[in-house]
Amino acid sequence: MKSEHTETPVTVLGLGRMGSALAGALLAAGHPTTVWNRTPGKADALVARGALRADTVADAVTASDLLVVCVLDHAAVTALLQPVAGQLAGRTLVNLTSGSPEQARETAAWAAGHGIAYLDGGIMTTPEGVGLPTSMILYSGSPEALAAHRGTLAVLGDPIDLGADAGLASLYDAGLLGLMWSVFGGWLHATALVGADGVAAGTFTPVALRWLTTVGGFLDRYAGQIDAGHYPGDDATIDVQLAAVEHLLHAGRERGVDGRLPEFHRELMAKAVAEGNGGDSYARLVDAFRRP
Structure with a gap:
C-alpha cells in the first residue's frame, strides 16, 4: 500500500547542496519530484534516482501544486518567480531560502497578491541532516498551506509551526544562529582554557555537554x-556572577587565552550592578540588548 506521501508531487527549484538534499529526501520518501536548476547538470544525480528534470522554471512550476524553492537569496527568488507569477496562482510556494524577516513578509505579500499560498521556512540543520526526524525546519505563513502539506514537509525534517506571520521563521532562524555561535564561542574559549593545562577537547566536552x-x-x-519583567535573584545574582567572572578572566590571563568574550559579559554585569540591579537574576541583562 502506498503512503499518502507518494501521491504528492513536489517541485524543487535550486539544486545547491541544500536544495539537492531537499529533493533527495522527497525522492527517498516516494514523492514524484520535479527539479530545476540554472545549471542543468546539477540535476543529473537526482534524475538518475528518478527525479524529473524541468527545462524551464515555467515547466517546473506547472509540474506540481507544491513548490519548494531554495536558492542563494531573496533577490534570486524574485528573479525566478516574478516571470511565472501567473502560473503560480492557486499553488503553494514554500520558500526555504535564507533571508531577513522583512524580505519574507515582502515575498508573502507578493504571493498573496498573485493568489499563491505562501510559507517561509528556516532549515535548522546542514544538508546531511535533511530528512532526519530530529532536524527542525521552521515554518511561518499560511496556516492552511502548512496543514495541507504537513505530511509532505515532514519528510524533510520536523515541521515547527511558528504562526501566520511569514517573517517569524526568518526571525527565529537569525536568533537561533546567534545562539549557536554564542555557544560555539563559549565552548571554544573554555576548550582553549582547559587545553592550556593539557586537557583534551574530547575529555572536556562530555562534561561541557552535561x-x-x-x-x-x-x-x-x-x-x-523576561516575559513578566521581574527578575528575582533567587538562584545566582548578577553581583555574585560578576565576582565569578573575574576568576575566569584571571585563569585566562595566566594561560594566554583571549579574554574578549568573558570581558564582554563582565562589562554587561558591571553596568547592571552600577545601575542598582546587582541583586537581580542574570536574565535582567536582556535589557542591555534591547533598543532603548
Missing part, C-alpha cells in the same frame, strides 16, 4: 522572568 543541560533549565526559568 553542563549545558543544566544551563538549559536556567533558560526555561529566565524566559518566564
Whole structure:
C-alpha cells in the first residue's frame, strides 16, 4: 500500500547542496519530484534516482501544486518567480531560502497578491541532516498551506509551526544562529582554557555537554522572568556572577587565552550592578540588548 506521501508531487527549484538534499529526501520518501536548476547538470544525480528534470522554471512550476524553492537569496527568488507569477496562482510556494524577516513578509505579500499560498521556512540543520526526524525546519505563513502539506514537509525534517506571520521563521532562524555561535564561542574559549593545562577537547566536552543541560533549565526559568519583567535573584545574582567572572578572566590571563568574550559579559554585569540591579537574576541583562 502506498503512503499518502507518494501521491504528492513536489517541485524543487535550486539544486545547491541544500536544495539537492531537499529533493533527495522527497525522492527517498516516494514523492514524484520535479527539479530545476540554472545549471542543468546539477540535476543529473537526482534524475538518475528518478527525479524529473524541468527545462524551464515555467515547466517546473506547472509540474506540481507544491513548490519548494531554495536558492542563494531573496533577490534570486524574485528573479525566478516574478516571470511565472501567473502560473503560480492557486499553488503553494514554500520558500526555504535564507533571508531577513522583512524580505519574507515582502515575498508573502507578493504571493498573496498573485493568489499563491505562501510559507517561509528556516532549515535548522546542514544538508546531511535533511530528512532526519530530529532536524527542525521552521515554518511561518499560511496556516492552511502548512496543514495541507504537513505530511509532505515532514519528510524533510520536523515541521515547527511558528504562526501566520511569514517573517517569524526568518526571525527565529537569525536568533537561533546567534545562539549557536554564542555557544560555539563559549565552548571554544573554555576548550582553549582547559587545553592550556593539557586537557583534551574530547575529555572536556562530555562534561561541557552535561553542563549545558543544566544551563538549559536556567533558560526555561529566565524566559518566564523576561516575559513578566521581574527578575528575582533567587538562584545566582548578577553581583555574585560578576565576582565569578573575574576568576575566569584571571585563569585566562595566566594561560594566554583571549579574554574578549568573558570581558564582554563582565562589562554587561558591571553596568547592571552600577545601575542598582546587582541583586537581580542574570536574565535582567536582556535589557542591555534591547533598543532603548
